[in-house]
Amino acid sequence: MQEKEMEQQLFKIVKVYLPQDVDSTAIQLDSHLMQDLGINSAHLVDIALDVEDEFDIILNEKDMEEMQTVKDAIQIIKAKTA
Amino acid sequence: MNTYKKNRVVITGMGIVAPNAIGVSAFAKALQEQTSGIRFDPQLADLNFGCQVSGTPQITEEILSENFTKLQLRGLKATGLVYGVIAGKEAFKDAGLEIAGPQESMSDMGIIFGTGQSGGHKFREAILLIDEKKVRRLGSTSVIQTMTSGISAWLAGELGCGNMVTSNSSACCTGTEAFLMGYERIATGKATQMLVGSTSDSGPYIWGGFDAMRILPTKYNEAPEKASRPLSSDAAGFVPGSGAGAFILESLDSALKRGTKIYGEVIGGALNSGGHRADGSMTAPNGQAVQDCIKLALKDALVKPQEIDAINGHLTATSKDAFEIKNWSVALNRKGENFPLINTFKSYVGHCLAAAGSIELVGTVLQLKNNIVYGNSNIKSLHPDISVRVDASTIPLKSVKRDLKIIAKASFGFGDVNACVILKKYTV
Numbered sequence: 247m248q249e250k251e252m253e254q255q256l257f258k259i260v261k262v263y264l265p266q267d268v269d270s271t272a273i274q275l276d277s278h279l280m281q282d283l284g285i286n287s288a289h290l291v292d293i294a295l296d297v298e299d300e301f302d303i304i305l306n307e308k309d310m311e312e313m314q315t316v317k318d319a320i321q322i323i324k325a326k327t328a
Numbered sequence: 329m330n331t332y333k334k335n336r337v338v339i340t341g342m343g344i345v346a347p348n349a350i351g352v353s354a355f356a357k358a359l360q361e362q363t364s365g366i367r368f369d370p371q372l373a374d375l376n377f378g379c380q381v382s383g384t385p386q387i388t389e390e391i392l393s394e395n396f397t398k399l400q401l402r403g404l405k406a407t408g409l410v411y412g413v414i415a416g417k418e419a420f421k422d423a424g425l426e427i428a429g430p431q432e433s434m435s436d437m438g439i440i441f442g443t444g445q446s447g448g449h450k451f452r453e454a455i456l457l458i459d460e461k462k463v464r465r466l467g468s469t470s471v472i473q474t475m476t477s478g479i480s481a482w483l484a485g486e487l488g489c490g491n492m493v494t495s496n497s498s499a500c501c502t503g504t505e506a507f508l509m510g511y512e513r514i515a516t517g518k519a520t521q522m523l524v525g526s527t528s529d530s531g532p533y534i535w536g537g538f539d540a541m542r543i544l545p546t547k548y549n550e551a552p553e554k555a556s557r558p559l560s561s562d563a564a565g566f567v568p569g570s571g572a573g574a575f576i577l578e579s580l581d582s583a584l585k586r587g588t589k590i591y592g593e594v595i596g597g598a599l600n601s602g603g604h605r606a607d608g609s610m611t612a613p614n615g616q617a618v619q620d621c622i623k624l625a626l627k628d629a630l631v632k633p634q635e636i637d638a639i640n641g642h643l644t645a646t647s648k649d650a651f652e653i654k655n656w657s658v659a660l661n662r663k664g665e666n667f668p669l670i671n672t673f674k675s676y677v678g679h680c681l682a683a684a685g686s687i688e689l690v691g692t693v694l695q696l697k698n699n700i701v702y703g704n705s706n707i708k709s710l711h712p713d714i715s716v717r718v719d720a721s722t723i724p725l726k727s728v729k730r731d732l733k734i735i736a737k738a739s740f741g742f743g744d745v746n747a748c749v750i751l752k753k754y755t756v
Contacts, residue, residue, distance in 0.1 A: 262399055288468040295467055
């Protein structure tokens with residue numbers, strides 16, 4: 247899968263969980279999911295499940311802890327789908 | 329005497345999700361016209377229920393998108409939570425209140441919003457995943473949708489309520505109990521405004537136990553609107569219903585200061601239990617306790633039995649309806665033509681279980697405000713044990729205009745619990 251394509255798919259997943267006062271243009275590669283985008287910590291669990299479904303992978307405890315920014319997520323997905 | 333009371337308490341906002349209407353003005357019209365919300369329920373039929381009719385609110389996509397964000401709607405399957413949030417927000421808006429800013433909650437406004445069992449469908453989904461060893465697939469929405477206090481927690485967050493926030497549970501008394509608990513909190517000066525109400529889920533996982541107990545009607549699956557027959561000689565059991573009712577209760581001082589509309593005044597009430605003694609049991613009311621509850625409510629409100637203009641009963645369409653009429657009659661020492669006007673909305677909304685008290689209280693307050701007593705549907709002929717005690721003229725079959733000053737509303741619940749509220753038209 248092309249990295250650009252992966253990025254777009256991930257942006258689409260993250261967009262759903264943005265607080266109402268955060269615009270989707272705020273999502274950048276180095277955006278921190280909680281600190282920059284204001285995503286509720288409870289929803290990180292849901293993002294992980296959506297990522298699993300979208301990319302057909304399983305995320306373990308360590309993956310979830312490391313998934314802090316959009317870029318982190320891409321690294322993890324890349325490693326898992328390689 | 330009630331010297332503990334410091335504040336007069338009034339109703340300044342209402343919200344409703346009922347089987348026959350959503351929104352207070354639509355509900356007033358539906359009650360006046362006795363519009364039935366009882367429909368054939370294909371899911372109950374598919375699952376071989378004896379009773380295949382229900383009173384289920386008709387929630388549209390439009391109503392959902394008005395009340396929930398896209399994110400909130402993801403995986404939202406707890407119908408009781410949906411009903412409660414819609415009704416609670418309507419009541420808040422109706423009272424002209426403003427949502428708290430981002431930093432500070434409203435310390436004088438609390439919530440008591442009850443339910444029976446929350447999110448049966450969501451809970452089933454969770455159980456199936458857990459049994460498949462996929463607990464992590466529950467995601468973040470399982471807890472809020474299945475915990476009893478999910479509804480009060482959700483509303484507290486949306487509105488920013490910072491006083492007591494809780495959920496009560498007492499079966500069919502839940503809504504009436506929440507109303508009284510909120511009233512007492514304001515009367516004693518512990519809060520200025522309370523959002524109170526109750527909600528009840530729809531669906532087979534909530535209603536199944538009642539079908540199993542064979543207390544639901546089974547002969548009206550082809551004629552749903554005729555299924556719920558309270559007070560009638562051919563009453564055949566209660567029709568399962570669902571929905572939510574909500575109120576903003578407020579100190580009179582605060583309401584006057586805000587210059588907001590006032591639906592009516594809460595002047596007292598009582599809560600008790602028969603303790604499953606004498607003729608009481610898990611499923612049957614102890615008649616003496618029912619009478620005591622009514623008398624205690626009158627005493628609390630400083631009202632004489634003769635001053636009651638109308639009663640909105642519990643009256644579910646089981647064999648206990650006649651017993652309830654007897655208990656009212658004995659407690660008030662009124663019979664024949666001297667009995668107050670009495671009605672029930674259950675013939676067109678069914679028995680909304682944990683939501684029954686709050687849904688019916690919304691209708692009762694509308695009666696008080698609009699000087700009307702809504703009609704009782706589906707009475708073929710009065711049950712003989714009722715007609716020997718009270719005159720047929722006290723049980724209107726069609727909605728009738730009447731100057732109302734004081735109304736009593738009671739709920740009697742599974743577990744032998746009772747709740748009675750006394751409402752008065754607001755006058756300076």
